[in-house]
Amino acid sequence: MEAHPTAGPLFTDLYELTMAAGYHRHRLHDQRATFSVFVRNPGLKRNYFVAAGLEGVLAELERYHFSAEDIAYLRGLDLFPPSFLEYLGRMRFSGDIWALPEGTIFFPEEPLMEITAPLIEAQLIETFVLNTLGLGALIATKASRCVHAAQGRPLVDFALRRTQGQDAGDQVARNTFLAGFAATSNVRAGKRFGLPLTGTMAHAFISVYPTETDAFRAFADTFPQNSVFLIDTYDTLEGARNAAVVAREMKARGQTLQGVRLDSGDMVALSRAVRAILDDEGLVNAKIYASSGFDEFGIDSVVKADAPIDAFGVGTKVGVSADAPYLDIVYKLVRRGGRDVRKLSPGKVTLAGKKQLFRLRDDRGRFREDIITCRDEEVDRAVKLLVPVMAGGRRLASAPPLTALRGRFEEEFADLGDRYKDIHNHAAYPVRISPQLKALQK
């Protein structure tokens, strides 16, 4: 795994810098402040969220500094006092961070990260932190819904061509894998994050050869151990028969066709007809892959119809989380200079103070209830979910392998009740606020 590219401190809204200049001028910049990150859920489109993106935040903050070029650009805006720009040029991130480990399941209004740092530092990183944790959770959550709907059938990420930009492409590959996808088509993400890669052919390959059968033969000749034939370029059933012809030729050479891919049409009817054709030809081990605009709803529908689809290629709709393409993720000041702080805008309440999040489980280990408490409270037989990950600007542990994060998610998800996994219906998981934290809000 290679290092994350740096976003740089200019990846920020201008108002973070103007506020920072105000704090600096009034000698408030060094006051210790705590900001809390959480997700609101006004549309109720998700029953739970999956934490992801923390590694990107920590890698960035360890290297956080304004370059001479950054400062020169800011100076050129003719907006900031020179003393402030000198301060920025020397600044590093020196804060403490508590966060949910990646792969943790969380619920609306629960803190997923709390940052305690000199006010100016904590303010300046807001935009970056929200962007990174927001995209991470957006995609990991969407992907987890697909994995659940697929009931054990492998899913692969095909979204790269339509993700919202390059960074999104890589984050989609990483965070769908974290949530249980088997592989990605994204080669750059494969290299960057050590992900399994997958992919064989598109329609263009078929069109290049005089006949579909010629194209299949040419591909099998190049990749005798790694062939999945795309069979819908002309006619899917005819394509299945052509694939069977070439599969038999491969068999005679001691090779095995991995399977065929359906990319358009009625997935239930076609997969049944294609399965019959392959079985009739003795190709009972050739798999059927399907990749036709799937998301959790499409997968759920064909799985419930018992379509003989062995694996899904999942693209655009998951890569942009099309039914809910952003999280209402926010970053709120909750404590400053030794005093707890709330914002009270209409309909938008923030819980003051440094917090901890506890999860209670039932006798079988299933999630029962969460309790948001003050940071230093203890709750009997409950696990603390926010853990310290950075102190004084240094991370407290090296980055865990992605497979470990994926394992954590898998374990967590097994203990989440079925009603919260339901992709169609809203169910509000019980989240309580401790009496001590409630008292603090007065």
Add this chain to the structure above:
Amino acid sequence: MEAHPTAGPLFTDLYELTMAAGYHRHRLHDQRATFSVFVRNPGLKRNYFVAAGLEGVLAELERYHFSAEDIAYLRGLDLFPPSFLEYLGRMRFSGDIWALPEGTIFFPEEPLMEITAPLIEAQLIETFVLNTLGLGALIATKASRCVHAAQGRPLVDFALRRTQGQDAGDQVARNTFLAGFAATSNVRAGKRFGLPLTGTMAHAFISVYPTETDAFRAFADTFPQNSVFLIDTYDTLEGARNAAVVAREMKARGQTLQGVRLDSGDMVALSRAVRAILDDEGLVNAKIYASSGFDEFGIDSVVKADAPIDAFGVGTKVGVSADAPYLDIVYKLVRRGGRDVRKLSPGKVTLAGKKQLFRLRDDRGRFREDIITCRDEEVDRAVKLLVPVMAGGRRLASAPPLTALRGRFEEEFADLGDRYKDIHNHAAYPVRISPQLKALQK
């Protein structure tokens, strides 16, 4: 403006590389091929699209090459023949590209780019080209709808915290500006693309001071010429009165409050009440900015209600194009080895052959009809929209300034009929296929 960072040739789906290996093995890789890029419009959520992203494509392709590290990674996959990897290591992009200039308005099924190159090169760049042109048009189109709805009121991009990743944040800033936004809050994009920046304060700034009035005073003291007070932290009307107090103090010092910002609540009622408070205090030039989850629909609604809002901060919903978060953009082989090629999957037809796109205008210069033709056709009194932008892998002109692209869009948009600008109702712009191109499809 600084150079675009390189995506690199590994920003691709694995199947582009496996197909490329197949072409290479069968000596088809050098055959001249043409691919056409166009947008389908199954959901009918857009009446037109705005071309954007071309500069990103050209900058990447001019520098396109596999590094030694890239090749080493691919070798490690144990999938590709050594001769193919050697070929890749030497490969550069040598193709010719015709494209719609950025800022051009186009319609579903119309070619926005055609790439003619050795088959292997044109195949390998597919994923990158689709991602870049797709995100560009997605955002420029969404932004243009907002600009239209705002009827002359300035819009600024506040989306950075919730765009789908870092690259998206910069592309949103650039492409909303291209479509007529006045400025962005994204400092990095401001530096990278030379964009005007905007931003003053968030709620945290207010919370840091003992009273709202203290916070306004502190900000005015730091930025006497650049203050917009956020007035909804506690109570919007009380906030307006506090802003007026500080504005009068500023006036006495010869300074001018730029305005106030509303960020929550009923925008129509609050803007009227706040306008009255400011006017009563003689602050008739203080502007009212509003930034509460706006997109084209929200803007349209408050503009039609005649709310006294002077400018809009536009964030998340535009930054991810929330009502239609992806384009159905495709890249199809249309010619190869001197022969025109079509794909005929159910419901998905592609126009074979190299093409040109003509636009006919009426006497007043308004768009009347488009005609898709063969590349070498001529149409009387019609403008050719596809222009050569790259030949032999070299761009044919240096990158135009973004303000020029913005100017082109503005001119184009003025000539688009009102019914196509309607954000609520679908209207299909007439697009014809020339008899010669029709004949070719037989």
